[in-house]
Amino acid sequence: MPNIVNVQYQKTGQSTQTNPFGMREMQERAFESRDAQYLLLKSPPASGKSRALMFIALDKLINQGIRKVIVAVPERSIGSSFAKTDLKTSGFFADWQPHDKYNLCTPGSDGSKSKIQAFHNFMDSKEQILICTHATLRFASEESDETRFNHTLLAIDEFHHVSADTDNRLGDLLRGIMQKSTAHIAAMTGSYFRGDSVPVLAPQDEARFTKVTYNYYEQLNGYDYLKSLGIGYHFYQGKYTRAIMEILDTDKKTILHIPNVNSGESTKDKHNEVDFILDAIGAVIRQDADTGVIHIKRESDGKMLKVADLVEDTPRERDKIVNYLRKTDSADDMDLIIALGMAKEGFDWTFCEHALTVGYRGSLTEIIQIIGRATRDSPDKTHAQFTNLIAQPDAEDDLVKLSVNNMLKAITASLLMEQVLAPNWKFKTKVSGDDNVKPGVINVRGLKEPSSQRVKDILETDLNDLKATILQDDKMLKAMPGNVDAEVINKVLIPKIIKIKYPDLSEDEAEEVRQYVVVDSVIKNGEIKEAGDKRFIRMADSFVDIDDIHIDLIDRINPFQKAFEILSKSVTAKVLKVIQDTIEAVRIKMDFEEAKILWPKIQEFVKMYGKEPELKSGDPLERRMAECIIYLKAEKRKRAAAASL
Numbered sequence: 001m002p003n004i005v006n007v008q009y010q011k012t013g014q015s016t017q018t019n020p021f022g023m024r025e026m027q028e029r030a031f032e033s034r035d036a037q038y039l040l041l042k043s044p045p046a047s048g049k050s051r052a053l054m055f056i057a058l059d060k061l062i063n064q065g066i067r068k069v070i071v072a073v074p075e076r077s078i079g080s081s082f083a084k085t086d087l088k089t090s091g092f093f094a095d096w097q098p099h100d101k102y103n104l105c106t107p108g109s110d111g112s113k114s115k116i117q118a119f120h121n122f123m124d125s126k127e128q129i130l131i132c133t134h135a136t137l138r139f140a141s142e143e144s145d146e147t148r149f150n151h152t153l154l155a156i157d158e159f160h161h162v163s164a165d166t167d168n169r170l171g172d173l174l175r176g177i178m179q180k181s182t183a184h185i186a187a188m189t190g191s192y193f194r195g196d197s198v199p200v201l202a203p204q205d206e207a208r209f210t211k212v213t214y215n216y217y218e219q220l221n222g223y224d225y226l227k228s229l230g231i232g233y234h235f236y237q238g239k240y241t242r243a244i245m246e247i248l249d250t251d252k253k254t255i256l257h258i259p260n261v262n263s264g265e266s267t268k269d270k271h272n273e274v275d276f277i278l279d280a281i282g283a284v285i286r287q288d289a290d291t292g293v294i295h296i297k298r299e300s301d302g303k304m305l306k307v308a309d310l311v312e313d314t315p316r317e318r319d320k321i322v323n324y325l326r327k328t329d330s331a332d333d334m335d336l337i338i339a340l341g342m343a344k345e346g347f348d349w350t351f352c353e354h355a356l357t358v359g360y361r362g363s364l365t366e367i368i369q370i371i372g373r374a375t376r377d378s379p380d381k382t383h384a385q386f387t388n389l390i391a392q393p394d395a396e397d398d399l400v401k402l403s404v405n406n407m408l409k410a411i412t413a414s415l416l417m418e419q420v421l422a423p424n425w426k427f428k429t430k431v432s433g434d435d436n437v438k439p440g441v442i443n444v445r446g447l448k449e450p451s452s453q454r455v456k457d458i459l460e461t462d463l464n465d466l467k468a469t470i471l472q473d474d475k476m477l478k479a480m481p482g483n484v485d486a487e488v489i490n491k492v493l494i495p496k497i498i499k500i501k502y503p504d505l506s507e508d509e510a511e512e513v514r515q516y517v518v519v520d521s522v523i524k525n526g527e528i529k530e531a532g533d534k535r536f537i538r539m540a541d542s543f544v545d546i547d548d549i550h551i552d553l554i555d556r557i558n559p560f561q562k563a564f565e566i567l568s569k570s571v572t573a574k575v576l577k578v579i580q581d582t583i584e585a586v587r588i589k590m591d592f593e594e595a596k597i598l599w600p601k602i603q604e605f606v607k608m609y610g611k612e613p614e615l616k617s618g619d620p621l622e623r624r625m626a627e628c629i630i631y632l633k634a635e636k637r638k639r640a641a642a643a644s645l
Helices: 025-031 049-063 076-082 113-124 134-141 169-180 216-221 240-247 270-281 315-326 364-372 400-421 453-461 463-472 474-479 486-501 507-525 561-568 573-585 592-609 620-644
Strands: 005-008 038-042 068-073 129-133 152-156 184-189 210-213 228-236 254-257 282-287 294-298 304-309 336-339 354-358 383-391 426-429 441-444 527-531 534-539 542-545
Touching (some): 005 400, 025 216, 038 049, 049 076, 049 152, 049 184, 068 134, 113 134, 129 134, 152 169, 169 184, 210 453, 228 240, 228 400, 240 270, 240 354, 270 282, 270 294, 270 336, 304 315, 400 474, 400 507, 400 573, 453 463, 453 507, 474 486, 592 620
Parallel strands (some): 038 184, 068 129, 068 152, 152 184, 228 383, 254 354, 304 336, 354 383
Antiparallel strands (some): 282 294, 294 304, 534 542
16 A cells, blocks of 8 residues: 655754754753743653753753753653763753662562662752652652642653643642742653643643744654655455564564554454564564574574564563663664554654554554654664554444554544645735745645734644644544535634634634644645746645635645545455444535535536536535435425424
């Protein structure tokens, strides 16, 4: 199956260059906001968030009256990202020097008495830096008053683990600290989308944060080596173990995530799955007793491969291979990593070219984190690839609805990644005779300009988060494959989602956000070409002069349909019918807003074909128009009956 997403990069080297203080582009941008009491840094994997925090924290300790820094990470392995670091040699005014005694990301329970006591000892000592897990922070804070965090910088890594949900103790802890102490907070995330759709912060809390955003395109376009990224899907029937070798290329440095044992794709025996994959590659020659590295002689040509098994449950054995992987500094040190719950956020294997994942993952966050494992820049790596191996829906299967739903969600995740990874444009309202086109700017006729700072903030820092919310909406999931008119998607469904996510917006502000998110989605989904001094964009299978784009034209385009068109060419007619039938069975209900948009189209249809749309048509949009006629007739009868009373 061809990739649903293909993004090309320019290799500008800009994101890897450093300024006189040793800061890369993202770190310099974050450091400019170092005086903020509450700072939220959204930046992709491998952009240097850990070191950015070091720069900011040291400035707060030395120049801003902050006395202590607490760095909290979601799991112990990520704590190594904040180890002692020489910053002076590169031009900064101080080094990052945490004391080993107060690195609590060590073996043992995160809630153990010794770690909790060490946390309290740190707060009473003159030491300035402590590193611990989110869990240790939570447990230790249960015994502390919020005011104990006065004059402290609390740095939360992988901030998407926090939630505005009242049951989320870390989120509740942060709210209390913000309300009752003078603490500073630095929150960092490489993926600000929560799979459960619960916001990370309540709107009133989020408004207090200064946001620094460094987007995925800036990061990847500024690399020295990486030229392209692809996101694709491969469908199989039966057990995935029979299909895995169709897509696993052992010539490429690969992280293979096998399915969760509770998922439909799992055989329910994860160790047997690993053994099957190893045997399918070739003959296991030996496993190194000191490192845990598995040496396999590849069946096809006898080449020796090094494999890491992170599915292994035994802590001692798993710690061996994890320690080995942390020290790898050459492409020859490892060829394939097989994992289940590990090798996601915070895991760094620079040489990874291919992230191969079996089964739909439970959240957009998890998918983005997995893709991020392959997008590190390294010599000899010009292309990064994410492939999702997914079970093909079967009409005879009792779980067909779940299977179709997982397929749609997986493709929806790729649509979001396309939006995140594609080049960013700015959009301005085109006025008559306005021919002044600036680089990176597209002028759109009829586009409403932001009328308030609130709208500007949403468009500048929350656009991807809003798209994630839109793409996770159940009604949108049923509408995106093209069985609902594009204008209904753009003018009815999307506005409803915006109003739920931002209830404080006025009607005019919500419309400004709606127009921008639709324009941005359509343009990023399109293909832009230049001919002479003209730019053209492919929309709805035809090229349009960018200078002639009008918001009304854009509103008639389903920004998300292209992926499903690729899907329809990559599965059999039988599977496609199963998908369509399953979507039809849970069709969204008709309402007056949709009917109002469809009525003129129905009139055009009747005029063109000399008949009304038919319910039995093979075209889902024609069927929807036929349903609209039934709906309008029923509404007319209801109103007539009500008028006669």
